[in-house]
Amino acid sequence: MTQETTAKVPLLHAEQLSSTRGGRVLFDELSFQLHPGELWQVTGPNGAGKSTLLRILAGLLEPTEGRIRFNGASVHDNWQSYCQQLLFIGHKAAVKGELTALENFYWQQQLTASPNTDGWDLLEKLGLLGLEDELTGRLSAGQQRRVALTRLWANKAKLWILDEPFTSLDVQGVALLQKRFAEHLADGGCIIFTSHQSLTLSELSPKLIDLSQAAQVHSEAAYD
Numbered sequence: 001m002t003q004e005t006t007a008k009v010p011l012l013h014a015e016q017l018s019s020t021r022g023g024r025v026l027f028d029e030l031s032f033q034l035h036p037g038e039l040w041q042v043t044g045p046n047g048a049g050k051s052t053l054l055r056i057l058a059g060l061l062e063p064t065e066g067r068i069r070f071n072g073a074s075v076h077d078n079w080q081s082y083c084q085q086l087l088f089i090g091h092k093a094a095v096k097g098e099l100t101a102l103e104n105f106y107w108q109q110q111l112t113a114s115p116n117t118d119g120w121d122l123l124e125k126l127g128l129l130g131l132e133d134e135l136t137g138r139l140s141a142g143q144q145r146r147v148a149l150t151r152l153w154a155n156k157a158k159l160w161i162l163d164e165p166f167t168s169l170d171v172q173g174v175a176l177l178q179k180r181f182a183e184h185l186a187d188g189g190c191i192i193f194t195s196h197q198s199l200t201l202s203e204l205s206p207k208l209i210d211l212s213q214a215a216q217v218h219s220e221a222a223y224d
């Protein structure tokens with residue numbers, strides 16, 4: 001295989017995905033390809049099917065039709081290796097409330113056998129120093145979101161699927177997360193996420209999947 005051919009193999013290939021929920025077609029025959037270093041944003045109004053699409057990509061929900069390939073291989077037939085390359089964070093913070101921020105981080109790190117990241121450095125980076133002894137369940141929504149986002153440092157997955165990762169974050173938190181996005185993309189990772197807001201970091205220029213209409217528009221264009 002030539003280098004040129006290799007470069008064209010998408011990390012994630014969604015083929016002809018359709019989803020009908022509650023008798024309503026959310027999207028139909030949706031196809032797109034995520035290549036290393038690419039950032040994709042799923043947009044659309046409340047109820048358009050953004051979370052549904054991400055849950056399908058993460059293997060948590062079956063599509064009505066269609067299939068997904070990772071590195072050219074069917075996700076369905078290679079489930080275990082897909083899971084090792086995938087980081088999914090849903091729209092709820094999904095942290096363990098009875099653990100501290102540091103314990104949540106170490107738990108995630110062990111779960112994913114990730115390279116060493118210093119937990120204290122990360123707490124400082126995420127503005128959580130001073131709260132290290134507090135149970136995560138007693139932190140504010142934005143602080144809990146920051147604890148959840150420690151997973152982005154405690155994981156070596158290539159593909160990030162993030163549902164509303166900016167929810168509850170303050171301006172500084174949003175900036176920090178965007179910077180982390182840029183690092184991951186520069187490392188050859190790719191990210192697909194939902195958000196009702198536009199990104200502000202100039203180096204991030206997502207491709208858009210717009211689920212505004214049942215027959216959604218797939219746009220290659222980034223923000224203006």
Ligand SMILES: Nc1ncnc2c1ncn2[C@@H]1O[C@H](COP(=O)(O)OP(=O)(O)OP(=O)(O)O)[C@@H](O)[C@H]1O
Pocket residue numbers: 021022026044045046047048049050051052053
């Ligand atoms: N378990 C379910 N059974 C049936 N329908 C569901 C189920 N979960 C969600 N839906 C429906 O699927 C549609 C899409 O929901 P989804 O959560 O994907 O939308 P969304 O675009 O992420 O919305 P939001 O911007 O509000 O987060 C909604 O109409 C919702 O009611």
